[in-house]
Amino acid sequence: MQSLQTGPLPRICVIGYKGLTRIVHSVLPEYAGRADIEVIDEVFEQANLAARQRERDRRVDVFISAGANAAILKSTLSTPVAAIKVSGYDVLVALLKARQISERVGLVTYRDTGRELASVKALLKLQIDQLAYQTADEARDCFMSLAAAGHTVIVGSSVVVELAEQQGLHGILTYSATAVRLALDDALDLARVSRLEAARHERLNSVLQHLQEAVLATDEAGRITAVNPSMEQLLDCSAADALGKLLSSIAPPLSLKAVLESGQDEIGQVIEFNHQAFIANRIAIRERGGLAGAVLTLYDAKNIRQADTRLRVAARARKPVARYFFDQIAGTSPAFVRAKKLAQGYAATVSTVLLTGESGTGKELFAQAMHNASRRSGKPFVAINCAAFPEPLLESELFGYEEGAFTGSRKGGKAGLFEVAHTGTVFLDEIGDMPISLQTRLLRVLQEKEVVRLGSTDTIPVDVRIISATHQQLMTRVKLRQFREDLYYRLNILNLHLPALRDRAEDIPVLATLLLQAALLRLASPLRADTVIESIEPLLCRYAWPGNVRELENITERLAVFLSAYPDQSAIDHNELRMTLPELYDTGEDASDQTRILLTDQAIRDALAALKGNRHAAAQRLGISRTTLWRRLRAMA
Numbered sequence: 001m002q003s004l005q006t007g008p009l010p011r012i013c014v015i016g017y018k019g020l021t022r023i024v025h026s027v028l029p030e031y032a033g034r035a036d037i038e039v040i041d042e043v044f045e046q047a048n049l050a051a052r053q054r055e056r057d058r059r060v061d062v063f064i065s066a067g068a069n070a071a072i073l074k075s076t077l078s079t080p081v082a083a084i085k086v087s088g089y090d091v092l093v094a095l096l097k098a099r100q101i102s103e104r105v106g107l108v109t110y111r112d113t114g115r116e117l118a119s120v121k122a123l124l125k126l127q128i129d130q131l132a133y134q135t136a137d138e139a140r141d142c143f144m145s146l147a148a149a150g151h152t153v154i155v156g157s158s159v160v161v162e163l164a165e166q167q168g169l170h171g172i173l174t175y176s177a178t179a180v181r182l183a184l185d186d187a188l189d190l191a192r193v194s195r196l197e198a199a200r201h202e203r204l205n206s207v208l209q210h211l212q213e214a215v216l217a218t219d220e221a222g223r224i225t226a227v228n229p230s231m232e233q234l235l236d237c238s239a240a241d242a243l244g245k246l247l248s249s250i251a252p253p254l255s256l257k258a259v260l261e262s263g264q265d266e267i268g269q270v271i272e273f274n275h276q277a278f279i280a281n282r283i284a285i286r287e288r289g290g291l292a293g294a295v296l297t298l299y300d301a302k303n304i305r306q307a308d309t310r311l312r313v314a315a316r317a318r319k320p321v322a323r324y325f326f327d328q329i330a331g332t333s334p335a336f337v338r339a340k341k342l343a344q345g346y347a348a349t350v351s352t353v354l355l356t357g358e359s360g361t362g363k364e365l366f367a368q369a370m371h372n373a374s375r376r377s378g379k380p381f382v383a384i385n386c387a388a389f390p391e392p393l394l395e396s397e398l399f400g401y402e403e404g405a406f407t408g409s410r411k412g413g414k415a416g417l418f419e420v421a422h423t424g425t426v427f428l429d430e431i432g433d434m435p436i437s438l439q440t441r442l443l444r445v446l447q448e449k450e451v452v453r454l455g456s457t458d459t460i461p462v463d464v465r466i467i468s469a470t471h472q473q474l475m476t477r478v479k480l481r482q483f484r485e486d487l488y489y490r491l492n493i494l495n496l497h498l499p500a501l502r503d504r505a506e507d508i509p510v511l512a513t514l515l516l517q518a519a520l521l522r523l524a525s526p527l528r529a530d531t532v533i534e535s536i537e538p539l540l541c542r543y544a545w546p547g548n549v550r551e552l553e554n555i556t557e558r559l560a561v562f563l564s565a566y567p568d569q570s571a572i573d574h575n576e577l578r579m580t581l582p583e584l585y586d587t588g589e590d591a592s593d594q595t596r597i598l599l600t601d602q603a604i605r606d607a608l609a610a611l612k613g614n615r616h617a618a619a620q621r622l623g624i625s626r627t628t629l630w631r632r633l634r635a636m637a
């Protein structure tokens with residue numbers, strides 16, 4: 001036994017005997033670096049044992065042997081076997097050697113060499129007695145009868161040559177180095193093909209192993225030839241126990257008999273197995289035109305239902321999206337800039353955010369911008385106002401329902417907002433108004449990351465980020481036991497307070513200008529928002545803005561409609577404006593002050609004239625900043 005090469009080369013094992021192995025050794029150097037070749041010097045049963053051992057240990061890609069040895073190995077091993085074949089030329093060379101010793105030669109061949117030998121005999125003018133064998137015992141018998149017939153020179157395989165030598169006769173080997181080389185070349189080809197085949201098999205197997213679906217295959221008789229781990233689990237039976245058994249005896253409801261008989265595939269059948277519903281596909285396997293077996297694939301009906309839900313949600317015409325980005329959020333006051341920076345930082349995290357602030361301060365705007373600046377951008381953004389729905393409706397909106405969950409429930413059920421928002425963000429506005437029973441369900445979603453539809457027991461995994469908002473003091477509600485404390489801490493991981501508009505007065509003219517300009521544009525008015533806003537700035541800044549930016553939006557909208565009736569700004573009727581925006585005038589201050597609302601160029605000139613050009617005093621009297629006065633004067637120049 002000898003190993004000439006190591007490494008990831010094709011592994012070849014040559015099993016020969018005496019004379020043959022000597023020839024093999026003589027050619028091995030020619031294969032250095034091309035194959036890892038082991039040579040075993042054994043015959044028949046011993047050779048077979050040695051080969052089986054190596055096959056069990058997966059140490060060999062291809063075996064090589066000759067004559068009866070090769071026939072035995074081929075019938076017992078599943079590893080490929082390349083045979084060293086004796087050619088007519090090899091026999092001719094051996095007979096020529098024999099003729100030098102005697103004119104009568106005994107020839108023992110593996111199986112009958114046929115007509116080829118007949119012509120050789122005629123050419124050599126030799127008396128050749130030929131006997132053929134198939135088994136080891138027959139080889140021995142052939143030799144014995146030739147020896148008994150008085151042959152002194154016997155040509156044959158290694159075993160025959162050895163027997164001759166033991167009897168003091170001449171034994172001449174039929175094998176040649178060329179025959180060995182041909183067998184080695186065949187073996188290299190076989191090894192390459194079988195390695196490719198093994199790699200493909202391994203790849204397929206690993207796909208099968210990792211499939212969530214339960215898969216099994218049978219041969220044409222219905223015996224199991226492959227099962228994956230999901231199927232093992234379902235059958236409650238290991239692959240080792242299942243392989244080779246009749247599927248109909250292990251799991252009659254899964255039988256593939258009908259497909260094996262008809263050759264017709266059965267796709268998408270609903271079956272029940274182990275009290276679970278499955279969708280079953282039974283597919284016939286065809287090889288070289290004939291039916292070679294069948295494959296069964298079972299899909300868990302629950303997973304299919306969930307996938308169906310996702311598909312329906314994905315197919316909804318209007319996708320729930322966030323429209324706002326941070327750069328669309330206007331405001332330059334330090335308090336606002338701080339809040340925006342903090343929100344941008346939060347956007348980069350995965351944590352839950354609680355936004356607090358009065359109504360209309362921009363909480364939803366911030367939630368959308370955070371979503372769009374997060375890794376979830378492009379995924380759904382779903383907002384719901386928890387104060388806007390009665391409890392049962394809010395529950396079904398949030399968690400969805402199964403068909404038949406309640407009277408009037410929609411056919412096919414309905415996905416809740418958490419399902420719709422899967423992989424994205426859910427914005428829960430006015431969270432402080434969520435009824436306590438729903439707070440418990442919400443907490444479950446946060447903890448388990450799964451929802452259960454109304455009327456169902458199936459859990460649906462959801463991956464959502466939650467941003468909630470409130471204008472209330474949530475802690476006070478916690479103390480009054482109107483809000484669950486554990487939920488409060490779950491929601492309030494990151495906190496962002498948005499300042500009221502009156503607490504960031506600097507932003508009022510900025511926002512008012514932007515909002516008015518947008519409103520004027522919508523009305524196709526040529527007026528410039530900045531000059532209008534400058535003229536009413538004191539009035540805007542004096543107002544408390546209880547409705548914050550939303551209220552400012554409403555007022556600028558109204559103002560735009562009013563202004564669009566005046567193509568010439570200087571002709572604006574101040575009393576009419578007062579009627580249009582009464583809340584701004586309702587400050588309890590002297591009415592004479594309020595007449596300055598629309599600060600015309602003339603009003604500025606008048607003030608400066610009265611105060612002898614003192615800009616500081618004029619700005620004070622006009623109720624505007626010196627910068628505003630300076631800008632207006634420059635525009636008037």
Ligand SMILES: Nc1ncnc2c1ncn2[C@@H]1O[C@H](COP(=O)(O)OP(=O)(O)OP(=O)(O)O)[C@@H](O)[C@H]1O
Nearest residue numbers: 328329330331358359360361362363364365549550
């Ligand atoms: N900084 C801002 N820049 C531009 N528009 C703003 C800004 N802040 C708020 N808005 C606008 O004001 C309106 C109200 O904002 P939003 O709905 O986000 O407020 P909210 O705090 O969520 O209100 P509520 O608590 O009443 O739901 C929206 O139309 C929004 O576009």
